[in-house]
Amino acid sequence: MKTPHTYLSPNPYPGRGILLGLHSDAAHAVVAYFIMGRSENSRNRIFVTEGSGIRTQAYDPAKLVDPSLVIYAPVRIYGGNTIVTNGDQTDTIWEFLSEGKTFEAALRTRTFEPDAPNFTPRISGIVTKTALRSITYKLSILKSDEGRDYACQRFFYEYDTPIAGEGHLIHTYRTDGTPIPAFAGEPARVAVSGSVDAFSKTLWNALNTENRVALFVRYISVTTGETQTRIINRWQ
Numbered sequence: 001m002k003t004p005h006t007y008l009s010p011n012p013y014p015g016r017g018i019l020l021g022l023h024s025d026a027a028h029a030v031v032a033y034f035i036m037g038r039s040e041n042s043r044n045r046i047f048v049t050e051g052s053g054i055r056t057q058a059y060d061p062a063k064l065v066d067p068s069l070v071i072y073a074p075v076r077i078y079g080g081n082t083i084v085t086n087g088d089q090t091d092t093i094w095e096f097l098s099e100g101k102t103f104e105a106a107l108r109t110r111t112f113e114p115d116a117p118n119f120t121p122r123i124s125g126i127v128t129k130t131a132l133r134s135i136t137y138k139l140s141i142l143k144s145d146e147g148r149d150y151a152c153q154r155f156f157y158e159y160d161t162p163i164a165g166e167g168h169l170i171h172t173y174r175t176d177g178t179p180i181p182a183f184a185g186e187p188a189r190v191a192v193s194g195s196v197d198a199f200s201k202t203l204w205n206a207l208n209t210e211n212r213v214a215l216f217v218r219y220i221s222v223t224t225g226e227t228q229t230r231i232i233n234r235w236q
Helices: 004-008 089-098 103-107 196-206
Strands: 017-022 028-036 045-050 053-058 075-078 081-085 122-131 134-144 152-159 166-171 188-191 212-221 227-233
Touching: 004 166, 004 188, 004 196, 017 081, 017 122, 017 134, 028 081, 028 122, 028 196, 045 212, 045 227, 075 089, 081 089, 089 103, 089 122, 103 122, 103 134, 103 152, 122 166, 134 166, 152 166, 196 212, 196 227
Parallel strands: none
Antiparallel strands: 017 028, 017 166, 028 212, 045 053, 053 075, 075 081, 081 122, 122 134, 134 152, 166 188, 212 227
16 A cells, blocks of 8 residues: 555656545545646636535636536535546436436446547546445446447446545546556555645645646545545646
């Protein structure tokens, strides 16, 4: 198991990433989401709060070119579920949960992003408060089968018994490239500890300074559901 900094800092472009886990104090679920960008359109973004979740927003609206894949709600809440994704599949998952359906069923209606030749994977996660002092979490990635625009691979990872001090991190890309290679393998095991401010600073500092855009971190009490949230934006 690596620290987030040890895992992320050598990588110039992991893209967008989701980290879910149980804090070392065993009292808080940890949720983190970051975005990075190479183009001006991708970098021209900030996170803003929207209700109990967040939304991406253009930092300079005059420079926004195509909002379809860059403006969305990465984090939404449904009951005891915290949903986090890298696209508008957040809304699909929320809608399915509201109809009594599942995280997995929602994502079986979606596929990777239509941004050839990269075909950016859709990554998604959900943290569920199951009972007093208990949580579970899941991660998923939907990606192209070796760059084919017609073939989608769907992977789901379920963590029924989170371990204190451990989290799992999944991100869209292995590293930089042309086209950009998709994430491969299982979510990485990373350590989760420290205050919400210290952990947020560690994650932010682990991201490549040229490509990092925004970071969201939330600690959720497994007993009360109370949250501590931090947002770091490159442009603020």
